[in-house]
Amino acid sequence: MERIETDILVIGAGSGGLSVAAGASQMGARVVLLEGHRMGGDCLNYGCVPSKALLAAAKQAHAQANGRAFGIADHAPQVDYAAVMEHVAGVIAEIAPVDSQERFEGFGVRVIREYGQFLSPREVQAGNHVIRARRIVIATGSRPFVPPIPGLDTAPYLTNETLFDLRERPEHLIIIGGGPIGIEMAQAHRRLGSRVTVIEGERALNKEDPDLRQIVLDSLAEEGVEIVEGCKVAEVRSSDGIEIVAEDGRAFAGSHLLVATGRRTTVDRLNLEAAGVELSGREIRVDAGLRTSNRRVYAIGDAAGGAQFTHLAGYHAGVIIRSILFGLPSKAGMAHIPRVTYTDPELAQVGLTEAEARDLYGDRLEVARFDLAHNDRAVAERRGKGLAKVMVVRGRPVGASIAGHQAGDQIALWALAVSGGLKMGQVAGMVAPYPTFAEVNKRVAGAYFSPKLFDSQAVKRVVRAVQRWIP
Missing domain, CATH: 3.30.390.30 (FAD/NAD-linked reductase, C-terminal dimerisation domain)
Structure with a gap:
């Protein structure tokens, strides 16, 4: 068992964790970074990057089919779905070196490709390593939340973590969840030639201004996306395809199912009790400076609860670097976060x-x-x-x-x-x-x-x- 002493231990190599590791190391601190899965986290591998690459491909298909207003004949696009997904994979691969282990080791960061688990308020075990740190940053992000709908556990459903592995275009994609992820993927797949039905228990894009959300939803409806609001799912059936049964008795049949019902913070394997880090529900409780109930431990990005944006995680990184490296008071706000x-x-x-x-x-x-x-x-x-x-x-x-x-x-x-x-x-x-x-x-x-x-x-x-x- 190797024992390591360091100034800062960062758990999680997503957007926030990488920002802390790079900034702190380049300003002279000793930094250890733990990542048990993929460097770059959700944003690079399953979220912002692949979804925007897919949307870009869908925009090209839509432009081909809608040139009449400019005096250009409409042309039905010939979509090679497998090639589209290879485009998505190519975009990820092109950006990946920016988040790579090699790049961060070049900054002087000790990168350990293992998950971390607290042994005490200052010690974390990762594989055959025990790291003792002056300050610890939890940046473990979040994962898709899969609701306990009867039948869903035995159905072949997709989440944003598996959607981009598809190489065969869904004939009829049913999406449970009308938030940003569900609505973005609905429009992308409709433009790429799939039939799409979005099922939302309340209102689609329900956090947004009613006037503005309606502009977006009307546009999707004009393109042929079926959006069913106020429809609570009672059961999922899967035999020959997918069937969604609503509480009011309505049924929706399709070929593929995407579950886009929100995200849950990833804290299960951390053994937070050993660190004296308290939870609020399933989220880590932090103060205005993003410090947990253990004064040596901070939580940033999705791990800190609240809004889940890559740019928010990067902002959080800047907030705590000021505190950790320079001992200066620093607080995180939300009023200016778009x-x-x-x-x-x-x-x-x-x-x-x-x-x-x-x-x-x-x-x-x-x-x-x-x-x-x-x-x-x-x-x-x-x-x-x-x-x-x-x-x-x-x-x-x-x-x-x-x-x-x-x-x-x-x-x-x-x-x-x-x-x-x-x-x-x-x-x-x-x-x-x-x-x-x-x-x-x-x-x-x-x-x-x-x-x-x-x-x-x-x-x-x-x-x-x-x-x-x-x-």
């Missing part, structure tokens, strides 16, 4: 939605809106379906919601505005190149000021007075 559903059109959010802001601020809230149909670039590209909203209190944005082309890119400006406490006047004063989708943000900021300038009788009186006195 989220995106990468459908076409995309749906993006940062800060408060309109409903959340209205509950919090009441009559003090002002909402600025801009329809993408009035953006000239959107008109030129036949991308005018969409809406931008910004929630404003005392001249400062507290949230922004965008549904439309490149919404995920557009939301970045509002993430900066919320994070930096910018005023609407600063965004309105920005000069955006014409014609671009970036003008949407300037125009929605302008929409905030328009009533104040153009509908104000006081402003009109001042302007008339000035005109009389100017020579």
